[in-house]
Amino acid sequence: MMGSQGFQTEAPGGRGGSRMEAPDGGTAGKSEVPGGRTGSRSEASGVGKEAMRIGSVALDSPLILAPMAGVTDLAFRLLCKEQGCGLVVTEMVSAKAILYGNKNTKALLKVQEEERPTAVQLFGSDPDILGEIAARLEEGPWDIIDFNMGCPVPKIVNNGEGSALMRDPKRVEAILTSMVRHVKKPVTVKFRKGFYEDQPNAVEIARIAESCGVSAVAVHGRTREQYYSGKADWDIIRQVKEAVKIPVMGNGDVFTPEAARAMLEETGCDGVMIARGAKGNPWIFSRTNHYLKTGELLSGPELSQLKEMILRHGALLTLHKGEKTAMREMRKHMAWYTAGLPHSAALRNEINLVDTLEEMTRLLESRLTIREL
Numbered sequence: 001m002m003g004s005q006g007f008q009t010e011a012p013g014g015r016g017g018s019r020m021e022a023p024d025g026g027t028a029g030k031s032e033v034p035g036g037r038t039g040s041r042s043e044a045s046g047v048g049k050e051a052m053r054i055g056s057v058a059l060d061s062p063l064i065l066a067p068m069a070g071v072t073d074l075a076f077r078l079l080c081k082e083q084g085c086g087l088v089v090t091e092m093v094s095a096k097a098i099l100y101g102n103k104n105t106k107a108l109l110k111v112q113e114e115e116r117p118t119a120v121q122l123f124g125s126d127p128d129i130l131g132e133i134a135a136r137l138e139e140g141p142w143d144i145i146d147f148n149m150g151c152p153v154p155k156i157v158n159n160g161e162g163s164a165l166m167r168d169p170k171r172v173e174a175i176l177t178s179m180v181r182h183v184k185k186p187v188t189v190k191f192r193k194g195f196y197e198d199q200p201n202a203v204e205i206a207r208i209a210e211s212c213g214v215s216a217v218a219v220h221g222r223t224r225e226q227y228y229s230g231k232a233d234w235d236i237i238r239q240v241k242e243a244v245k246i247p248v249m250g251n252g253d254v255f256t257p258e259a260a261r262a263m264l265e266e267t268g269c270d271g272v273m274i275a276r277g278a279k280g281n282p283w284i285f286s287r288t289n290h291y292l293k294t295g296e297l298l299s300g301p302e303l304s305q306l307k308e309m310i311l312r313h314g315a316l317l318t319l320h321k322g323e324k325t326a327m328r329e330m331r332k333h334m335a336w337y338t339a340g341l342p343h344s345a346a347l348r349n350e351i352n353l354v355d356t357l358e359e360m361t362r363l364l365e366s367r368l369t370i371r372e373l
């Protein structure tokens with residue numbers, strides 16, 4: 001696949017990359033616990049056989065790939081899993097779209113054995129529909145059913161979905177009760193610090209979730225008003241952790257292994273959920289696992305590893321979405337993978353003209369060389 005001559009240099013720093021290392025090799029599988037709806041943290045900052053448990057699902061790393069629409073598709077989840085991510089989450093999927101048999105949702109729901117455990121994330125606002133769809137997902141490869149209460153985009157919020165639900169605790173209770181009642185699988189919920197900046201209510205929502213039988217919560221330390229701006233408030237994650245017994249996944253602004261450890265230590269959270277820090281950087285999982293285990297910070301991927309990852313990503317996307325769509329989608333991934341590299345802007349312009357995997361391979365072979373650095 002990739003010629004090795006001339007690629008021994010390390011990718012220049014500054015992109016928070018890491019050396020590619022073999023994944024933990026653990027089986028990341030499920031194991032049943034009697035009566036196991038309540039999960040618990042087994043080991044502080046632990047990476048290992050059971051670093052975290054969500055209901056009946058054991059994770060071998062406390063690092064979780066956050067759901068990202070347009071990013072965490074099957075191809076990307078597989079790459080992150082290979083790097084030792086403990087749990088992957090699909091892009092958000094509309095419960096209504098599943099109900100009405102929308103054909104686009106089929107691809108979003110596709111899960112492959114190697115990536116498991118996998119959480120499927122639903123969004124919606126109707127308790128009955130969400131319960132019914134959760135029940136349908138009971139049969140299938142999804143290990144955990146997650147519910148989205150964090151999405152800030154107007155199209156979703158104006159429908160009373162995503163983060164809008166944080167303004168309506170009664171509905172939250174009805175939805176979560178319905179979902180939990182309909183399934184044996186663990187149900188989790190991801191929400192923000194609050195909707196309004198001056199009315200943070202993550203603790204209230206977490207308590208409701210726990211009382212409804214939800215198995216774990218994920219808290220993004222920003223309000224809906226903040227969108228993605230400003231800094232994530234990790235103290236709200238600490239407050240949620242102190243308020244409930246179920247596991248808490250902290251989320252927001254983790255871009256480095258050091259930040260992941262800091263979040264675990266400062267908030268006491270059980271798992272760290274990483275979104276933007278994983279874009280173009282699946283190594284963040286192997287590198288952070290290694291850091292949590294040993295305290296040693298590994299350097300970024302070598303150029304040959306970067307190239308190999310991009311090619312594998314392109315090949316996996318081609319396999320699952322066809323070459324045309326794959327090459328179009330690789331444009332944004334390429335920009336993330338190569339951000340900070342010399343000549344990355346020129347490379348991005350060229351990748352925009354690529355139509356086939358073969359052309360992409362040739363471009364990378366000719367462009368990502370020491371001579372270009």
Ligand SMILES: Cc1cc2nc3c(=O)[nH]c(=O)nc-3n(C[C@H](O)[C@H](O)[C@H](O)COP(=O)(O)O)c2cc1C
Pocket residue numbers: 066067068069070071091092121148149150151190220251252253254273274275276277
């Ligand atoms: C491109 C993109 C797509 C996202 N899509 C989703 C989604 O489908 N569901 C969800 O719950 N959150 C979604 N999020 C929010 C992230 O999961 C995460 O909460 C947020 O980015 C903060 O984490 P970070 O600082 O690690 O990026 C998305 C974020 C980004 C950047």
